[in-house]
Amino acid sequence: KINIFWFRRDLRLEDNVGLYHALKSGLKVMPVFIFDTEILDQLQDRSDKRVDYIQQALVSLHRDLATLKSGLTIYHGKPLDVFKRLTEEFEIDTVFCNRDYEPQAIKRDQQVKDFLHKKDIGFSDFKDQVIFEKNEILKSDQSPYTVFTPYSKKWKEALQFIETFTSDFTNLVHLNNVPDIPSLEDIGFKKTEIVFTKPSLDIKIIKDYQQYRDFPALDHTTHLGVALRFGTVSVRKCVKFALEHSETWLNELIWREFFMQILFHFPYVVTRCFKKKYENISWRNNEEEFKAWCEGKTGYPIVDAGMHELNTTGFMHNRVRMITASFLTKHLLIDWRWGEAYFAQKLLDYDLSANNGNWQWAAGSGCDAAPYFRIFNPEEQTKKFDKDLKYIKKWLPDDDQPEPLVEHKFARERALETYKKALV
Numbered sequence: 001k002i003n004i005f006w007f008r009r010d011l012r013l014e015d016n017v018g019l020y021h022a023l024k025s026g027l028k029v030m031p032v033f034i035f036d037t038e039i040l041d042q043l044q045d046r047s048d049k050r051v052d053y054i055q056q057a058l059v060s061l062h063r064d065l066a067t068l069k070s071g072l073t074i075y076h077g078k079p080l081d082v083f084k085r086l087t088e089e090f091e092i093d094t095v096f097c098n099r100d101y102e103p104q105a106i107k108r109d110q111q112v113k114d115f116l117h118k119k120d121i122g123f124s125d126f127k128d129q130v131i132f133e134k135n136e137i138l139k140s141d142q143s144p145y146t147v148f149t150p151y152s153k154k155w156k157e158a159l160q161f162i163e164t165f166t167s168d169f170t171n172l173v174h175l176n177n178v179p180d181i182p183s184l185e186d187i188g189f190k191k192t193e194i195v196f197t198k199p200s201l202d203i204k205i206i207k208d209y210q211q212y213r214d215f216p217a218l219d220h221t222t223h224l225g226v227a228l229r230f231g232t233v234s235v236r237k238c239v240k241f242a243l244e245h246s247e248t249w250l251n252e253l254i255w256r257e258f259f260m261q262i263l264f265h266f267p268y269v270v271t272r273c274f275k276k277k278y279e280n281i282s283w284r285n286n287e288e289e290f291k292a293w294c295e296g297k298t299g300y301p302i303v304d305a306g307m308h309e310l311n312t313t314g315f316m317h318n319r320v321r322m323i324t325a326s327f328l329t330k331h332l333l334i335d336w337r338w339g340e341a342y343f344a345q346k347l348l349d350y351d352l353s354a355n356n357g358n359w360q361w362a363a364g365s366g367c368d369a370a371p372y373f374r375i376f377n378p379e380e381q382t383k384k385f386d387k388d389l390k391y392i393k394k395w396l397p398d399d400d401q402p403e404p405l406v407e408h409k410f411a412r413e414r415a416l417e418t419y420k421k422a423l424v
Protein backbone atom coordinates (compact mmCIF):
# COMPACT_ATOMS: atom_id res chain seq x y z
CA LYS A 1 0.00 0.00 0.00
CA ILE A 2 1.07 3.56 -0.63
CA ASN A 3 -0.07 7.03 0.38
CA ILE A 4 -0.63 9.83 -2.06
CA PHE A 5 0.24 13.44 -1.49
CA TRP A 6 -1.92 15.65 -3.70
CA PHE A 7 -0.22 19.00 -4.40
CA ARG A 8 -2.58 21.94 -5.06
CA ARG A 9 -1.91 25.42 -3.67
CA ASP A 10 1.26 24.30 -1.91
CA LEU A 11 3.87 23.77 -4.63
CA ARG A 12 6.91 23.37 -2.38
CA LEU A 13 8.69 20.67 -0.38
CA GLU A 14 9.82 22.97 2.41
CA ASP A 15 7.57 23.46 5.44
CA ASN A 16 4.58 21.75 3.83
CA VAL A 17 2.23 20.47 6.53
CA GLY A 18 0.27 17.86 4.55
CA LEU A 19 3.39 16.47 2.92
CA TYR A 20 5.11 16.29 6.30
CA HIS A 21 2.27 14.18 7.73
CA ALA A 22 2.07 11.95 4.65
CA LEU A 23 5.78 11.18 4.93
CA LYS A 24 5.54 10.55 8.64
CA SER A 25 2.82 7.94 8.22
CA GLY A 26 5.31 5.17 7.53
CA LEU A 27 4.09 4.12 4.08
CA LYS A 28 5.69 5.15 0.81
CA VAL A 29 4.36 8.46 -0.53
CA MET A 30 3.66 9.21 -4.18
CA PRO A 31 3.49 12.96 -4.99
CA VAL A 32 0.77 13.83 -7.48
CA PHE A 33 -0.45 16.99 -9.21
CA ILE A 34 -3.63 17.26 -11.26
CA PHE A 35 -4.12 19.82 -14.00
CA ASP A 36 -7.79 20.24 -13.20
CA THR A 37 -9.76 20.65 -16.42
CA GLU A 38 -12.71 22.05 -14.48
CA ILE A 39 -10.52 25.04 -13.60
CA LEU A 40 -8.52 25.25 -16.83
CA ASP A 41 -11.63 25.13 -19.05
CA GLN A 42 -12.93 28.29 -17.37
CA LEU A 43 -9.90 30.34 -18.39
CA GLN A 44 -10.56 32.52 -21.40
CA ASP A 45 -6.99 33.18 -22.41
CA ARG A 46 -4.88 30.31 -23.71
CA SER A 47 -1.78 32.36 -22.87
CA ASP A 48 -2.64 32.54 -19.18
CA LYS A 49 0.34 33.64 -17.11
CA ARG A 50 -0.87 31.73 -14.03
CA VAL A 51 -0.92 28.41 -15.87
CA ASP A 52 2.59 29.15 -17.13
CA TYR A 53 3.69 29.99 -13.57
CA ILE A 54 2.23 26.73 -12.24
CA GLN A 55 3.83 24.68 -15.02
CA GLN A 56 7.25 26.17 -14.29
CA ALA A 57 6.78 25.74 -10.53
CA LEU A 58 5.98 22.06 -11.19
CA VAL A 59 9.16 21.63 -13.26
CA SER A 60 11.11 23.08 -10.35
CA LEU A 61 9.35 20.84 -7.84
CA HIS A 62 9.95 17.81 -10.07
CA ARG A 63 13.67 18.63 -10.14
CA ASP A 64 13.80 18.93 -6.37
CA LEU A 65 12.05 15.58 -6.08
CA ALA A 66 14.49 14.02 -8.57
CA THR A 67 17.38 14.84 -6.23
CA LEU A 68 15.49 12.71 -3.70
CA LYS A 69 15.22 9.89 -6.29
CA SER A 70 11.53 10.59 -6.73
CA GLY A 71 9.38 12.77 -8.95
CA LEU A 72 6.01 14.31 -9.47
CA THR A 73 3.36 12.32 -11.31
CA ILE A 74 1.06 14.59 -13.27
CA TYR A 75 -2.50 13.95 -14.35
CA HIS A 76 -4.78 16.02 -16.54
CA GLY A 77 -8.54 15.79 -16.06
CA LYS A 78 -11.29 16.07 -13.48
CA PRO A 79 -9.94 15.22 -10.03
CA LEU A 80 -12.68 12.68 -9.35
CA ASP A 81 -11.91 10.82 -12.61
CA VAL A 82 -8.21 10.94 -11.83
CA PHE A 83 -8.78 9.39 -8.43
CA LYS A 84 -10.93 6.68 -10.01
CA ARG A 85 -7.93 5.84 -12.18
CA LEU A 86 -5.46 6.05 -9.34
CA THR A 87 -7.47 3.65 -7.19
CA GLU A 88 -7.46 1.16 -10.06
CA GLU A 89 -3.70 1.46 -10.60
CA PHE A 90 -2.49 1.54 -7.01
CA GLU A 91 -3.35 0.15 -3.66
CA ILE A 92 -3.86 3.36 -1.72
CA ASP A 93 -4.11 3.73 2.01
CA THR A 94 -4.67 7.48 2.39
CA VAL A 95 -4.69 10.60 0.23
CA PHE A 96 -3.04 13.56 1.98
CA CYS A 97 -3.39 17.21 1.02
CA ASN A 98 -3.67 20.74 2.40
CA ARG A 99 -6.99 22.47 2.84
CA ASP A 100 -8.38 25.02 0.42
CA TYR A 101 -11.20 27.33 1.53
CA GLU A 102 -12.76 28.45 -1.75
CA PRO A 103 -16.33 27.21 -2.25
CA GLN A 104 -15.51 25.30 -5.45
CA ALA A 105 -12.49 23.64 -3.86
CA ILE A 106 -14.48 22.63 -0.78
CA LYS A 107 -17.02 20.96 -3.06
CA ARG A 108 -14.31 19.20 -5.08
CA ASP A 109 -12.60 17.88 -1.97
CA GLN A 110 -15.85 16.61 -0.51
CA GLN A 111 -16.58 14.66 -3.70
CA VAL A 112 -13.13 13.10 -3.73
CA LYS A 113 -13.33 12.32 -0.02
CA ASP A 114 -16.75 10.65 -0.41
CA PHE A 115 -15.51 8.59 -3.33
CA LEU A 116 -12.38 7.45 -1.47
CA HIS A 117 -14.40 6.70 1.62
CA LYS A 118 -16.52 4.22 -0.32
CA LYS A 119 -13.32 2.44 -1.32
CA ASP A 120 -12.13 2.42 2.28
CA ILE A 121 -9.37 4.89 1.48
CA GLY A 122 -8.61 7.75 3.86
CA PHE A 123 -8.54 11.45 3.03
CA SER A 124 -6.44 13.57 5.40
CA ASP A 125 -6.33 17.30 4.88
CA PHE A 126 -4.30 19.83 6.86
CA LYS A 127 -4.14 23.52 7.57
CA ASP A 128 -1.20 24.89 5.62
CA GLN A 129 -1.96 28.06 3.68
CA VAL A 130 -3.01 30.16 6.66
CA ILE A 131 -2.03 30.60 10.28
CA PHE A 132 -5.65 30.60 11.45
CA GLU A 133 -8.56 29.05 9.59
CA LYS A 134 -12.31 28.53 9.80
CA ASN A 135 -13.47 29.08 13.39
CA GLU A 136 -10.11 29.63 15.01
CA ILE A 137 -10.51 33.40 15.32
CA LEU A 138 -14.02 34.28 16.49
CA LYS A 139 -15.59 37.04 18.56
CA SER A 140 -16.39 36.24 22.17
CA ASP A 141 -19.99 35.43 21.16
CA GLN A 142 -18.56 32.82 18.74
CA SER A 143 -19.57 34.72 15.61
CA PRO A 144 -17.06 35.62 12.88
CA TYR A 145 -15.35 39.01 12.76
CA THR A 146 -16.41 41.35 9.98
CA VAL A 147 -14.16 44.27 10.94
CA PHE A 148 -10.42 44.06 10.38
CA THR A 149 -8.91 45.85 13.40
CA PRO A 150 -10.47 43.71 16.16
CA TYR A 151 -9.89 40.62 14.01
CA SER A 152 -6.20 41.41 13.69
CA LYS A 153 -5.93 42.12 17.42
CA LYS A 154 -7.42 38.73 18.26
CA TRP A 155 -5.23 37.09 15.57
CA LYS A 156 -2.10 38.53 17.18
CA GLU A 157 -3.18 37.52 20.67
CA ALA A 158 -3.85 33.98 19.50
CA LEU A 159 -0.49 33.66 17.80
CA GLN A 160 1.94 31.61 19.80
CA PHE A 161 4.68 29.34 18.63
CA ILE A 162 4.93 28.99 14.84
CA GLU A 163 5.99 25.49 13.97
CA THR A 164 8.19 24.63 10.99
CA PHE A 165 7.39 21.29 9.39
CA THR A 166 10.68 19.73 8.31
CA SER A 167 10.05 16.51 6.44
CA ASP A 168 12.07 13.35 6.33
CA PHE A 169 11.94 12.47 2.65
CA THR A 170 13.11 8.85 2.87
CA ASN A 171 9.57 7.60 2.45
CA LEU A 172 9.05 9.17 -0.96
CA VAL A 173 8.41 6.53 -3.61
CA HIS A 174 11.57 5.98 -5.61
CA LEU A 175 10.88 6.25 -9.29
CA ASN A 176 13.28 5.28 -12.04
CA ASN A 177 11.58 6.51 -15.16
CA VAL A 178 9.39 9.45 -14.29
CA PRO A 179 7.99 11.17 -17.35
CA ASP A 180 8.74 14.86 -17.77
CA ILE A 181 6.22 17.44 -16.64
CA PRO A 182 3.79 18.07 -19.53
CA SER A 183 4.52 21.22 -21.48
CA LEU A 184 1.98 24.03 -21.71
CA GLU A 185 1.16 22.92 -25.24
CA ASP A 186 0.41 19.42 -23.94
CA ILE A 187 -2.39 20.85 -21.82
CA GLY A 188 -3.67 23.26 -24.48
CA PHE A 189 -1.93 26.46 -23.35
CA LYS A 190 0.80 28.73 -24.68
CA LYS A 191 4.02 30.06 -23.25
CA THR A 192 4.03 33.60 -21.84
CA GLU A 193 6.89 35.84 -20.76
CA ILE A 194 6.49 34.90 -17.07
CA VAL A 195 9.60 33.46 -15.49
CA PHE A 196 9.26 31.47 -12.31
CA THR A 197 11.98 31.90 -9.72
CA LYS A 198 11.94 30.45 -6.25
CA PRO A 199 10.52 33.15 -3.99
CA SER A 200 12.77 34.66 -1.36
CA LEU A 201 12.07 37.08 1.48
CA ASP A 202 13.94 40.31 0.84
CA ILE A 203 14.91 41.96 4.09
CA LYS A 204 15.56 45.32 2.39
CA ILE A 205 12.02 45.53 1.06
CA ILE A 206 10.35 44.42 4.28
CA LYS A 207 12.38 46.65 6.61
CA ASP A 208 11.38 49.81 4.74
CA TYR A 209 7.98 48.52 3.74
CA GLN A 210 5.99 50.91 5.89
CA GLN A 211 7.82 53.95 4.59
CA TYR A 212 7.76 53.19 0.86
CA ARG A 213 4.93 50.75 0.18
CA ASP A 214 2.44 53.38 -0.98
CA PHE A 215 4.52 54.87 -3.78
CA PRO A 216 3.98 52.88 -6.95
CA ALA A 217 7.08 54.23 -8.72
CA LEU A 218 9.28 52.77 -5.97
CA ASP A 219 7.75 49.32 -6.46
CA HIS A 220 8.62 48.65 -2.84
CA THR A 221 6.34 45.71 -2.06
CA THR A 222 7.38 42.05 -2.01
CA HIS A 223 5.52 40.71 -5.07
CA LEU A 224 4.97 37.56 -3.02
CA GLY A 225 1.23 37.48 -3.80
CA VAL A 226 1.59 34.85 -6.48
CA ALA A 227 3.92 32.74 -4.33
CA LEU A 228 1.39 32.84 -1.49
CA ARG A 229 -1.38 32.02 -3.92
CA PHE A 230 0.30 28.86 -5.21
CA GLY A 231 2.17 28.05 -2.03
CA THR A 232 5.66 28.27 -3.48
CA VAL A 233 6.45 30.09 -0.23
CA SER A 234 5.26 29.04 3.22
CA VAL A 235 3.02 31.52 5.03
CA ARG A 236 4.55 30.47 8.36
CA LYS A 237 7.97 31.49 7.09
CA CYS A 238 6.54 34.85 5.94
CA VAL A 239 4.84 35.50 9.27
CA LYS A 240 8.01 34.71 11.23
CA PHE A 241 9.90 37.12 9.01
CA ALA A 242 7.24 39.77 9.45
CA LEU A 243 7.33 39.39 13.24
CA GLU A 244 11.03 40.09 13.18
CA HIS A 245 11.05 42.95 10.71
CA SER A 246 7.76 44.73 10.05
CA GLU A 247 4.42 44.93 11.82
CA THR A 248 2.95 46.75 8.82
CA TRP A 249 3.80 43.87 6.55
CA LEU A 250 2.42 41.43 9.13
CA ASN A 251 -0.87 43.33 8.94
CA GLU A 252 -1.02 42.71 5.20
CA LEU A 253 -0.65 39.00 5.78
CA ILE A 254 -3.47 39.27 8.31
CA TRP A 255 -5.65 41.08 5.75
CA ARG A 256 -5.13 38.05 3.54
CA GLU A 257 -6.47 35.74 6.26
CA PHE A 258 -9.23 38.19 7.16
CA PHE A 259 -10.69 38.01 3.65
CA MET A 260 -10.21 34.24 3.54
CA GLN A 261 -12.31 33.79 6.66
CA ILE A 262 -14.91 36.22 5.30
CA LEU A 263 -15.24 34.04 2.20
CA PHE A 264 -15.39 30.92 4.35
CA HIS A 265 -18.13 32.26 6.65
CA PHE A 266 -20.06 34.28 4.07
CA PRO A 267 -19.69 32.40 0.76
CA TYR A 268 -22.55 34.46 -0.74
CA VAL A 269 -20.05 37.32 -1.23
CA VAL A 270 -18.76 35.54 -4.34
CA THR A 271 -21.73 36.89 -6.26
CA ARG A 272 -23.45 39.31 -3.90
CA CYS A 273 -22.69 42.42 -1.89
CA PHE A 274 -21.60 41.72 1.68
CA LYS A 275 -23.91 44.59 2.72
CA LYS A 276 -27.21 43.67 1.13
CA LYS A 277 -28.47 47.25 0.70
CA TYR A 278 -25.77 47.85 -1.89
CA GLU A 279 -27.63 45.57 -4.26
CA ASN A 280 -29.97 48.56 -4.78
CA ILE A 281 -27.36 50.67 -6.52
CA SER A 282 -28.38 51.53 -10.08
CA TRP A 283 -25.09 50.88 -11.82
CA ARG A 284 -24.73 52.65 -15.14
CA ASN A 285 -22.75 49.72 -16.62
CA ASN A 286 -21.79 51.53 -19.79
CA GLU A 287 -19.95 48.96 -21.94
CA GLU A 288 -17.90 51.48 -23.92
CA GLU A 289 -16.65 53.06 -20.73
CA PHE A 290 -15.85 49.68 -19.26
CA LYS A 291 -13.80 48.86 -22.34
CA ALA A 292 -11.94 52.16 -22.03
CA TRP A 293 -11.16 51.38 -18.39
CA CYS A 294 -9.92 47.87 -19.25
CA GLU A 295 -7.69 49.24 -21.98
CA GLY A 296 -6.35 52.09 -19.88
CA LYS A 297 -8.02 54.82 -21.95
CA THR A 298 -10.04 56.73 -19.37
CA GLY A 299 -8.03 59.92 -19.76
CA TYR A 300 -7.05 59.80 -16.07
CA PRO A 301 -3.31 59.10 -16.21
CA ILE A 302 -2.97 57.31 -12.87
CA VAL A 303 -5.88 55.00 -13.73
CA ASP A 304 -4.62 54.35 -17.24
CA ALA A 305 -1.05 53.73 -16.06
CA GLY A 306 -2.36 51.14 -13.58
CA MET A 307 -4.36 49.33 -16.22
CA HIS A 308 -1.33 49.31 -18.52
CA GLU A 309 0.79 47.82 -15.76
CA LEU A 310 -1.86 45.15 -15.17
CA ASN A 311 -2.35 44.32 -18.83
CA THR A 312 1.38 44.13 -19.48
CA THR A 313 2.69 42.34 -16.38
CA GLY A 314 -0.23 40.72 -14.56
CA PHE A 315 0.64 42.88 -11.53
CA MET A 316 -0.62 46.24 -10.31
CA HIS A 317 0.65 48.17 -7.33
CA ASN A 318 -1.80 48.09 -4.39
CA ARG A 319 -2.27 51.87 -4.22
CA VAL A 320 -3.16 51.93 -7.90
CA ARG A 321 -5.47 48.91 -7.54
CA MET A 322 -7.42 50.98 -5.02
CA ILE A 323 -7.51 54.02 -7.33
CA THR A 324 -8.57 52.09 -10.45
CA ALA A 325 -11.22 50.14 -8.53
CA SER A 326 -12.63 53.29 -6.97
CA PHE A 327 -12.67 54.99 -10.37
CA LEU A 328 -14.62 52.15 -11.97
CA THR A 329 -17.21 51.85 -9.24
CA LYS A 330 -17.62 55.50 -8.26
CA HIS A 331 -16.63 57.66 -11.23
CA LEU A 332 -18.07 55.37 -13.88
CA LEU A 333 -20.69 53.69 -11.69
CA ILE A 334 -19.89 50.28 -13.10
CA ASP A 335 -20.76 47.22 -11.01
CA TRP A 336 -17.78 46.08 -8.91
CA ARG A 337 -18.37 42.54 -10.22
CA TRP A 338 -17.27 43.64 -13.70
CA GLY A 339 -14.01 45.01 -12.39
CA GLU A 340 -13.51 42.02 -10.14
CA ALA A 341 -13.93 39.67 -13.10
CA TYR A 342 -11.43 41.64 -15.17
CA PHE A 343 -8.82 41.59 -12.39
CA ALA A 344 -9.50 37.87 -11.90
CA GLN A 345 -8.65 37.28 -15.51
CA LYS A 346 -5.45 39.35 -15.46
CA LEU A 347 -3.84 39.26 -12.00
CA LEU A 348 -1.00 36.83 -11.53
CA ASP A 349 -1.67 36.91 -7.78
CA TYR A 350 -5.42 36.53 -8.30
CA ASP A 351 -7.06 35.11 -5.24
CA LEU A 352 -10.84 34.88 -4.96
CA SER A 353 -11.06 36.02 -1.33
CA ALA A 354 -8.60 38.93 -1.60
CA ASN A 355 -9.89 40.12 -4.95
CA ASN A 356 -13.53 39.95 -3.92
CA GLY A 357 -12.87 41.49 -0.51
CA ASN A 358 -10.88 44.38 -1.91
CA TRP A 359 -13.30 45.08 -4.74
CA GLN A 360 -16.20 45.16 -2.33
CA TRP A 361 -14.11 47.37 -0.07
CA ALA A 362 -13.56 49.81 -2.95
CA ALA A 363 -17.23 49.79 -3.94
CA GLY A 364 -18.27 50.32 -0.32
CA SER A 365 -20.38 47.15 -0.33
CA GLY A 366 -17.93 45.01 1.61
CA CYS A 367 -17.21 44.36 5.23
CA ASP A 368 -15.11 47.02 6.88
CA ALA A 369 -15.30 49.05 3.70
CA ALA A 370 -14.50 52.71 3.25
CA PRO A 371 -17.71 54.75 3.65
CA TYR A 372 -19.37 55.30 0.29
CA PHE A 373 -18.95 59.07 0.40
CA ARG A 374 -15.17 58.79 0.48
CA ILE A 375 -14.39 59.00 -3.22
CA PHE A 376 -10.78 58.95 -4.38
CA ASN A 377 -9.78 61.96 -6.40
CA PRO A 378 -7.32 60.59 -8.98
CA GLU A 379 -5.44 63.90 -9.24
CA GLU A 380 -5.04 64.24 -5.49
CA GLN A 381 -3.90 60.63 -5.28
CA THR A 382 -1.32 61.35 -7.98
CA LYS A 383 -0.05 64.40 -6.11
CA LYS A 384 0.33 62.36 -2.95
CA PHE A 385 1.73 59.14 -4.29
CA ASP A 386 3.28 59.85 -7.69
CA LYS A 387 4.11 63.52 -7.55
CA ASP A 388 7.04 63.29 -10.00
CA LEU A 389 4.79 61.28 -12.34
CA LYS A 390 7.44 58.57 -12.51
CA TYR A 391 4.96 55.70 -12.36
CA ILE A 392 2.66 57.37 -14.85
CA LYS A 393 5.48 58.04 -17.31
CA LYS A 394 6.74 54.49 -16.99
CA TRP A 395 3.40 53.00 -18.05
CA LEU A 396 2.17 55.82 -20.30
CA PRO A 397 5.26 56.93 -22.20
CA ASP A 398 3.13 58.58 -24.92
CA ASP A 399 2.19 62.22 -24.38
CA ASP A 400 -0.90 61.76 -26.47
CA GLN A 401 -3.60 60.95 -23.91
CA PRO A 402 -7.37 60.62 -24.43
CA GLU A 403 -9.74 63.22 -23.02
CA PRO A 404 -11.13 62.30 -19.57
CA LEU A 405 -14.20 60.08 -19.90
CA VAL A 406 -15.96 62.10 -17.24
CA GLU A 407 -15.21 65.23 -15.26
CA HIS A 408 -14.20 64.53 -11.64
CA LYS A 409 -16.55 66.90 -9.83
CA PHE A 410 -19.53 65.86 -11.87
CA ALA A 411 -18.73 62.16 -11.42
CA ARG A 412 -18.32 62.63 -7.69
CA GLU A 413 -21.74 64.27 -7.32
CA ARG A 414 -23.36 61.63 -9.51
CA ALA A 415 -21.84 58.82 -7.44
CA LEU A 416 -22.95 60.40 -4.17
CA GLU A 417 -26.47 60.79 -5.41
CA THR A 418 -26.70 57.28 -6.80
CA TYR A 419 -25.30 55.69 -3.66
CA LYS A 420 -27.49 57.81 -1.41
CA LYS A 421 -30.60 56.84 -3.31
CA ALA A 422 -29.77 53.14 -2.96
CA LEU A 423 -28.93 53.28 0.71
CA VAL A 424 -31.85 55.23 2.16
Ligand code: FAD
Pocket (backbone or CB within 6 Å): 213, 221, 222, 223, 224, 225, 226, 228, 252, 253, 255, 256, 257, 259, 316, 317, 318, 319, 321, 322, 325, 343, 347, 349, 350, 351, 352, 354, 355, 356, 358, 359, 362
Ligand atom coordinates in the same frame (compact mmCIF):
# COMPACT_ATOMS: atom_id res chain seq x y z
P1 FAD B 1 2.83 43.06 -0.31
O1 FAD B 1 2.45 44.48 -0.18
O2 FAD B 1 4.26 42.71 -0.20
O3 FAD B 1 1.98 42.23 0.79
C1 FAD B 1 2.29 40.89 1.13
C2 FAD B 1 1.12 39.98 0.94
O4 FAD B 1 0.06 40.33 1.83
C3 FAD B 1 0.48 40.04 -0.43
O5 FAD B 1 1.23 39.29 -1.35
C4 FAD B 1 -0.89 39.46 -0.14
O6 FAD B 1 -0.85 38.06 -0.04
C5 FAD B 1 -1.19 40.04 1.23
N1 FAD B 1 -1.97 41.29 1.09
C6 FAD B 1 -1.48 42.54 0.99
N2 FAD B 1 -2.49 43.42 0.92
C7 FAD B 1 -3.63 42.73 0.97
C8 FAD B 1 -5.00 43.09 0.93
N3 FAD B 1 -5.41 44.36 0.85
N4 FAD B 1 -5.92 42.10 0.97
C9 FAD B 1 -5.54 40.80 1.06
N5 FAD B 1 -4.26 40.40 1.10
C10 FAD B 1 -3.32 41.36 1.06
N6 FAD B 1 -4.34 40.56 -3.42
C11 FAD B 1 -4.23 39.29 -3.81
O7 FAD B 1 -3.40 38.54 -3.25
N7 FAD B 1 -5.00 38.78 -4.81
C12 FAD B 1 -5.92 39.54 -5.47
O8 FAD B 1 -6.62 39.04 -6.36
C13 FAD B 1 -6.05 40.91 -5.10
N8 FAD B 1 -6.94 41.73 -5.73
C14 FAD B 1 -7.05 43.04 -5.31
C15 FAD B 1 -8.01 43.86 -5.93
C16 FAD B 1 -8.15 45.19 -5.54
C17 FAD B 1 -9.21 46.06 -6.18
C18 FAD B 1 -7.32 45.72 -4.52
C19 FAD B 1 -7.46 47.14 -4.08
C20 FAD B 1 -6.38 44.90 -3.92
C21 FAD B 1 -6.23 43.56 -4.29
N9 FAD B 1 -5.31 42.71 -3.64
C22 FAD B 1 -5.21 41.40 -4.03
C23 FAD B 1 -4.55 43.16 -2.46
C24 FAD B 1 -3.17 43.78 -2.74
O9 FAD B 1 -3.27 44.79 -3.69
C25 FAD B 1 -2.15 42.75 -3.21
O10 FAD B 1 -2.12 41.66 -2.31
C26 FAD B 1 -0.75 43.32 -3.30
O11 FAD B 1 -0.73 44.48 -4.10
C27 FAD B 1 0.19 42.29 -3.89
O12 FAD B 1 1.47 42.81 -3.98
P2 FAD B 1 2.66 42.21 -3.13
O13 FAD B 1 2.68 40.73 -3.29
O14 FAD B 1 3.89 42.96 -3.47
O15 FAD B 1 2.15 42.51 -1.66
